[in-house]
Amino acid sequence: MNSSDALDTLTLDAKARKVAVLGAGSWGTTFSKILADGGADVAVWARRPELAREITESNRNSDYLPGINLPERVTASASLPLVLEGAEQVFLSVPSQSLRANLEAVRELIPADAIVVSLMKGVEKGTGLRMSEVIEQVLGIDADRIAVVSGPNLALEIAKEQPTAAVVSSRSLENATLVAMTATNPYFRSFVNTDVIGTEFGGVLKNLIAVAIGIVDGVGYGENTKASIITRGLVEMTDFAVAYGARPETLSGLAGLGDLIATCESSLSRNNTAGRLLGQGYTFTDVVKQMNQTAEGLSSVGPVLELALAKGVEMPIVSQVAGVLAGTLNPRDIAPHLTTDPMPQGE
Secondary structure (H helix, E strand, C coil), X not given: CCHHHHHHCCCHHHCCCEEXXXXXXXXXXXXXXXXXXCCCEEEEECCCHHHHHHHHHHCCCCCCCCCCCCCCCEEEECCHHHHHCCCCEEEECCCHHHHHHHHHHHCCCCCCCCEEEECCCCECCCCCCEHHHHHHHHHCCCHHHEEEEECCCCHHHHHCCCCEEEEEEECCHHHHHHHHHHCCECCEEEEEECCHHHHHHHHHHHHHXXXXXXXXXXXXXXXXXHHXXXXXXXXXXXXXXHHCCCCHHHHHCHHHHHHHHHHHHCCCCHHHHHHHHHXXXXXXXHHHHHCCCCCHHHHHHHHHHHHHHHHCCCCHHHHXXXXXXXXXXXXXXXXXXXXXXXXCCCC
Protein backbone atom coordinates (compact mmCIF):
# COMPACT_ATOMS: atom_id res chain seq x y z
CA MET A 1 0.00 0.00 0.00
CA ASN A 2 1.46 3.39 -0.98
CA SER A 3 1.21 6.51 1.19
CA SER A 4 -1.79 7.98 -0.63
CA ASP A 5 -3.71 4.68 -0.37
CA ALA A 6 -2.89 4.53 3.32
CA LEU A 7 -4.16 8.06 3.84
CA ASP A 8 -7.41 7.20 2.09
CA THR A 9 -8.10 4.57 4.77
CA LEU A 10 -7.74 7.04 7.64
CA THR A 11 -10.92 8.25 9.28
CA LEU A 12 -11.72 10.36 12.28
CA ASP A 13 -11.86 7.09 14.21
CA ALA A 14 -8.06 6.95 13.82
CA LYS A 15 -7.64 9.75 16.36
CA ALA A 16 -5.48 8.71 19.28
CA ARG A 17 -7.57 7.74 22.30
CA LYS A 18 -4.83 8.21 24.90
CA VAL A 19 -1.99 10.66 24.61
CA ALA A 20 0.76 11.82 26.95
CA VAL A 21 2.13 15.35 27.24
CA LEU A 22 5.48 15.79 28.94
CA GLY A 23 5.66 19.30 30.35
CA ALA A 24 3.06 21.33 32.24
CA GLY A 25 4.13 24.84 31.29
CA SER A 26 1.84 27.20 29.40
CA TRP A 27 2.25 25.52 26.00
CA GLY A 28 2.22 21.95 27.26
CA THR A 29 -0.94 22.64 29.27
CA THR A 30 -2.59 24.49 26.40
CA PHE A 31 -1.82 21.68 23.98
CA SER A 32 -3.25 19.22 26.47
CA LYS A 33 -6.47 21.22 26.32
CA ILE A 34 -6.38 21.15 22.51
CA LEU A 35 -6.01 17.38 22.50
CA ALA A 36 -8.70 16.80 25.13
CA ASP A 37 -11.13 19.10 23.32
CA GLY A 38 -10.45 17.00 20.22
CA GLY A 39 -11.60 13.89 22.08
CA ALA A 40 -8.41 12.35 23.50
CA ASP A 41 -7.75 11.32 27.09
CA VAL A 42 -4.65 13.29 28.07
CA ALA A 43 -2.12 12.43 30.77
CA VAL A 44 0.27 15.28 31.57
CA TRP A 45 3.63 14.90 33.25
CA ALA A 46 4.28 17.74 35.68
CA ARG A 47 7.65 17.88 37.41
CA ARG A 48 6.11 19.27 40.61
CA PRO A 49 3.60 16.99 42.38
CA GLU A 50 1.61 19.96 43.68
CA LEU A 51 1.05 21.23 40.12
CA ALA A 52 0.00 17.76 38.98
CA ARG A 53 -2.49 17.68 41.84
CA GLU A 54 -3.96 21.06 40.92
CA ILE A 55 -4.42 20.05 37.27
CA THR A 56 -6.12 16.77 38.20
CA GLU A 57 -8.24 17.91 41.13
CA SER A 58 -9.09 21.51 40.19
CA ASN A 59 -8.77 21.39 36.38
CA ARG A 60 -6.51 24.44 36.62
CA ASN A 61 -2.88 25.41 36.11
CA SER A 62 -2.79 28.70 37.96
CA ASP A 63 0.98 29.10 37.55
CA TYR A 64 0.92 29.22 33.77
CA LEU A 65 -2.70 29.59 32.61
CA PRO A 66 -4.51 31.57 35.32
CA GLY A 67 -8.26 31.72 34.87
CA ILE A 68 -8.43 28.87 32.33
CA ASN A 69 -10.55 25.82 33.05
CA LEU A 70 -9.10 22.56 31.71
CA PRO A 71 -11.23 19.69 30.39
CA GLU A 72 -11.89 16.76 32.72
CA ARG A 73 -10.15 14.56 30.14
CA VAL A 74 -6.86 16.18 31.24
CA THR A 75 -5.18 14.58 34.25
CA ALA A 76 -1.63 15.00 35.51
CA SER A 77 0.98 13.14 37.49
CA ALA A 78 4.60 13.52 38.56
CA SER A 79 5.09 9.82 37.72
CA LEU A 80 6.51 9.32 34.21
CA PRO A 81 5.60 5.59 34.01
CA LEU A 82 1.99 6.38 34.91
CA VAL A 83 1.72 9.17 32.34
CA LEU A 84 3.32 7.21 29.49
CA GLU A 85 1.56 3.89 30.01
CA GLY A 86 -0.55 3.06 26.96
CA ALA A 87 0.04 6.38 25.19
CA GLU A 88 -0.48 6.25 21.42
CA GLN A 89 1.10 9.65 20.89
CA VAL A 90 3.67 11.34 23.15
CA PHE A 91 3.93 15.13 22.97
CA LEU A 92 7.10 16.76 24.27
CA SER A 93 6.89 20.28 25.69
CA VAL A 94 10.01 20.88 27.77
CA PRO A 95 12.70 23.57 27.38
CA SER A 96 14.75 22.73 24.29
CA GLN A 97 18.06 22.70 26.15
CA SER A 98 16.77 20.12 28.62
CA LEU A 99 15.20 17.83 25.99
CA ARG A 100 18.12 15.39 25.83
CA ALA A 101 18.15 14.82 29.59
CA ASN A 102 14.37 14.38 29.67
CA LEU A 103 14.46 11.89 26.80
CA GLU A 104 17.14 9.83 28.52
CA ALA A 105 14.83 9.57 31.53
CA VAL A 106 11.88 8.29 29.47
CA ARG A 107 13.63 6.29 26.77
CA GLU A 108 12.57 2.92 28.18
CA LEU A 109 9.06 4.11 29.09
CA ILE A 110 7.72 5.33 25.74
CA PRO A 111 5.45 2.67 24.16
CA ALA A 112 7.14 0.94 21.21
CA ASP A 113 4.60 2.02 18.60
CA ALA A 114 3.86 5.54 19.88
CA ILE A 115 4.35 8.57 17.64
CA VAL A 116 6.66 11.07 19.36
CA VAL A 117 5.73 14.70 18.74
CA SER A 118 7.87 17.77 19.40
CA LEU A 119 6.07 20.93 20.52
CA MET A 120 9.39 22.72 21.03
CA LYS A 121 11.09 25.42 18.98
CA GLY A 122 14.82 25.43 19.55
CA VAL A 123 18.27 24.24 18.48
CA GLU A 124 20.44 22.28 20.89
CA LYS A 125 23.54 24.10 22.07
CA GLY A 126 26.78 22.32 21.31
CA THR A 127 25.33 20.02 18.65
CA GLY A 128 23.22 22.40 16.56
CA LEU A 129 20.61 19.65 16.27
CA ARG A 130 16.94 20.35 15.70
CA MET A 131 14.56 18.90 18.27
CA SER A 132 13.44 16.05 16.00
CA GLU A 133 17.08 15.13 15.45
CA VAL A 134 17.68 15.01 19.21
CA ILE A 135 14.61 12.79 19.59
CA GLU A 136 15.79 10.44 16.84
CA GLN A 137 19.31 10.27 18.26
CA VAL A 138 18.43 9.71 21.92
CA LEU A 139 15.43 7.41 21.47
CA GLY A 140 16.95 5.51 18.56
CA ILE A 141 13.63 5.40 16.70
CA ASP A 142 12.85 5.72 13.00
CA ALA A 143 12.31 9.31 11.83
CA ASP A 144 8.89 8.26 10.48
CA ARG A 145 7.70 7.92 14.11
CA ILE A 146 8.60 11.53 14.85
CA ALA A 147 6.43 14.60 14.17
CA VAL A 148 6.74 18.29 14.95
CA VAL A 149 4.07 20.94 15.50
CA SER A 150 4.55 24.61 14.68
CA GLY A 151 2.57 27.70 13.75
CA PRO A 152 1.18 30.99 15.11
CA ASN A 153 0.37 29.51 18.50
CA LEU A 154 0.34 31.93 21.42
CA ALA A 155 -0.70 29.73 24.31
CA LEU A 156 -3.07 32.03 26.21
CA GLU A 157 -5.09 32.95 23.10
CA ILE A 158 -5.57 29.27 22.25
CA ALA A 159 -6.40 28.42 25.86
CA LYS A 160 -9.18 31.02 25.54
CA GLU A 161 -10.35 29.08 22.45
CA GLN A 162 -9.60 31.84 19.96
CA PRO A 163 -9.48 30.18 16.50
CA THR A 164 -6.06 29.37 15.10
CA ALA A 165 -4.17 26.87 12.98
CA ALA A 166 -0.90 24.97 13.07
CA VAL A 167 1.04 22.57 10.89
CA VAL A 168 2.04 19.03 11.82
CA SER A 169 5.08 17.79 9.95
CA SER A 170 6.59 14.33 9.72
CA ARG A 171 8.61 12.40 7.18
CA SER A 172 5.62 10.05 7.24
CA LEU A 173 2.57 11.82 5.82
CA GLU A 174 0.36 9.13 7.37
CA ASN A 175 1.71 9.80 10.87
CA ALA A 176 1.52 13.57 10.37
CA THR A 177 -2.13 13.09 9.46
CA LEU A 178 -2.82 10.92 12.50
CA VAL A 179 -1.34 13.55 14.81
CA ALA A 180 -3.15 16.36 12.98
CA MET A 181 -6.50 14.61 13.41
CA THR A 182 -5.84 14.16 17.11
CA ALA A 183 -4.82 17.84 17.40
CA THR A 184 -7.90 19.27 15.71
CA ASN A 185 -11.02 20.62 17.39
CA PRO A 186 -13.57 23.41 16.75
CA TYR A 187 -11.08 26.20 17.55
CA PHE A 188 -7.78 24.56 16.51
CA ARG A 189 -7.10 23.27 12.99
CA SER A 190 -4.00 21.29 12.10
CA PHE A 191 -2.61 21.13 8.57
CA VAL A 192 0.13 18.71 7.44
CA ASN A 193 3.34 18.65 5.44
CA THR A 194 6.46 16.47 5.17
CA ASP A 195 9.02 19.30 5.35
CA VAL A 196 10.27 18.69 8.88
CA ILE A 197 13.39 20.79 8.34
CA GLY A 198 11.49 23.87 7.18
CA THR A 199 8.78 23.48 9.81
CA GLU A 200 11.27 23.22 12.66
CA PHE A 201 13.62 25.95 11.49
CA GLY A 202 10.66 28.29 10.92
CA GLY A 203 9.69 27.88 14.56
CA VAL A 204 13.26 28.41 15.75
CA LEU A 205 14.21 31.36 13.57
CA LYS A 206 11.08 33.45 14.08
CA ASN A 207 11.95 33.56 17.80
CA LEU A 208 15.19 35.35 16.97
CA ILE A 209 13.44 37.91 14.78
CA ALA A 210 10.83 38.40 17.54
CA VAL A 211 13.63 39.25 19.98
CA ALA A 212 14.83 41.89 17.48
CA ILE A 213 11.31 43.31 17.24
CA GLY A 214 11.08 43.44 21.03
CA ILE A 215 14.39 45.28 21.20
CA VAL A 216 13.32 48.04 18.80
CA ASP A 217 9.96 48.22 20.55
CA GLY A 218 11.72 48.71 23.87
CA VAL A 219 13.89 51.41 22.35
CA GLY A 220 10.78 53.20 21.11
CA TYR A 221 11.04 52.78 17.36
CA GLY A 222 7.81 52.60 15.37
CA GLU A 223 5.99 50.46 12.86
CA ASN A 224 8.25 51.20 9.87
CA THR A 225 11.28 49.79 11.66
CA LYS A 226 9.36 46.75 12.87
CA ALA A 227 7.80 46.04 9.46
CA SER A 228 11.22 46.30 7.82
CA ILE A 229 12.77 43.90 10.31
CA ILE A 230 9.91 41.40 10.00
CA THR A 231 10.13 41.45 6.20
CA ARG A 232 13.91 41.21 6.01
CA GLY A 233 13.85 38.73 8.86
CA LEU A 234 11.69 36.42 6.78
CA VAL A 235 14.34 36.58 4.06
CA GLU A 236 17.01 35.56 6.58
CA MET A 237 14.81 32.73 7.83
CA THR A 238 14.14 31.44 4.33
CA ASP A 239 17.77 31.66 3.17
CA PHE A 240 18.92 29.79 6.26
CA ALA A 241 16.26 27.06 6.13
CA VAL A 242 16.67 26.44 2.39
CA ALA A 243 20.44 26.13 2.86
CA TYR A 244 19.70 23.22 5.20
CA GLY A 245 17.28 21.49 2.84
CA ALA A 246 13.91 23.11 3.60
CA ARG A 247 11.33 23.98 0.98
CA PRO A 248 11.00 27.77 0.59
CA GLU A 249 7.20 27.62 0.52
CA THR A 250 7.18 26.21 4.06
CA LEU A 251 8.64 29.50 5.32
CA SER A 252 5.76 31.36 3.65
CA GLY A 253 3.23 29.22 5.51
CA LEU A 254 2.01 28.75 9.06
CA ALA A 255 5.36 27.57 10.41
CA GLY A 256 7.19 30.54 8.91
CA LEU A 257 5.36 33.76 8.12
CA GLY A 258 2.32 32.90 10.25
CA ASP A 259 4.37 32.17 13.35
CA LEU A 260 6.64 35.16 12.66
CA ILE A 261 3.74 37.64 12.60
CA ALA A 262 2.14 36.29 15.77
CA THR A 263 5.37 36.14 17.74
CA CYS A 264 6.63 39.55 16.64
CA GLU A 265 3.39 41.44 17.14
CA SER A 266 2.07 40.08 20.44
CA SER A 267 2.91 41.13 23.97
CA LEU A 268 2.08 37.53 24.91
CA SER A 269 5.25 36.40 23.12
CA ARG A 270 8.03 35.52 25.56
CA ASN A 271 10.68 36.31 22.94
CA ASN A 272 9.13 39.70 22.19
CA THR A 273 8.99 40.43 25.93
CA ALA A 274 12.64 39.44 26.41
CA GLY A 275 13.67 41.69 23.53
CA ARG A 276 11.65 44.60 24.88
CA LEU A 277 13.45 44.34 28.22
CA LEU A 278 16.80 44.34 26.40
CA GLY A 279 15.71 47.41 24.45
CA GLN A 280 14.83 49.15 27.70
CA GLY A 281 18.40 48.68 28.88
CA TYR A 282 18.24 45.52 30.96
CA THR A 283 21.21 43.18 30.67
CA PHE A 284 20.87 39.62 29.43
CA THR A 285 21.28 38.37 33.02
CA ASP A 286 18.56 40.74 34.26
CA VAL A 287 16.19 39.58 31.52
CA VAL A 288 16.68 35.92 32.37
CA LYS A 289 15.95 36.67 36.04
CA GLN A 290 12.78 38.60 35.18
CA MET A 291 11.34 36.03 32.78
CA ASN A 292 9.10 33.49 34.53
CA GLN A 293 9.18 31.24 31.47
CA THR A 294 11.73 30.18 28.86
CA ALA A 295 12.32 32.51 25.90
CA GLU A 296 13.78 30.00 23.45
CA GLY A 297 15.10 32.73 21.14
CA LEU A 298 17.71 33.81 23.67
CA SER A 299 19.33 30.37 23.84
CA SER A 300 19.11 29.72 20.09
CA VAL A 301 20.98 32.80 18.82
CA GLY A 302 24.47 31.31 19.21
CA PRO A 303 23.73 27.86 17.75
CA VAL A 304 21.84 29.39 14.79
CA LEU A 305 24.69 31.76 13.92
CA GLU A 306 27.13 28.84 14.04
CA LEU A 307 24.92 26.89 11.65
CA ALA A 308 24.58 29.93 9.38
CA LEU A 309 28.35 30.35 9.25
CA ALA A 310 28.77 26.70 8.30
CA LYS A 311 26.56 27.23 5.23
CA GLY A 312 27.78 30.74 4.40
CA VAL A 313 24.36 32.31 5.08
CA GLU A 314 24.32 35.99 6.07
CA MET A 315 22.01 36.80 8.99
CA PRO A 316 22.63 40.46 9.84
CA ILE A 317 19.51 40.92 11.99
CA VAL A 318 20.23 37.83 14.07
CA SER A 319 23.87 38.94 14.35
CA GLN A 320 22.70 42.26 15.75
CA VAL A 321 20.56 40.46 18.33
CA ALA A 322 23.68 38.53 19.34
CA GLY A 323 25.51 41.84 19.72
CA VAL A 324 22.80 43.24 22.00
CA LEU A 325 22.81 40.05 24.09
CA ALA A 326 26.59 40.26 24.42
CA GLY A 327 26.44 43.94 25.35
CA THR A 328 28.59 44.95 22.36
CA LEU A 329 25.79 46.64 20.40
CA ASN A 330 23.61 49.49 21.66
CA PRO A 331 19.95 48.45 21.28
CA ARG A 332 19.27 51.76 19.51
CA ASP A 333 21.64 50.69 16.72
CA ILE A 334 19.67 47.61 15.72
CA ALA A 335 18.18 48.02 12.23
CA PRO A 336 17.13 45.93 9.23
CA HIS A 337 20.58 46.02 7.58
CA LEU A 338 21.23 43.43 4.90
CA THR A 339 25.01 43.81 4.71
CA THR A 340 27.64 46.34 5.66
CA ASP A 341 28.09 47.08 1.94
CA PRO A 342 27.06 50.71 1.30
CA MET A 343 25.84 49.89 -2.20
CA PRO A 344 22.08 49.29 -2.57
CA GLN A 345 21.21 45.62 -2.61
CA GLY A 346 18.52 43.88 -4.64
CA GLU A 347 15.48 42.72 -2.70
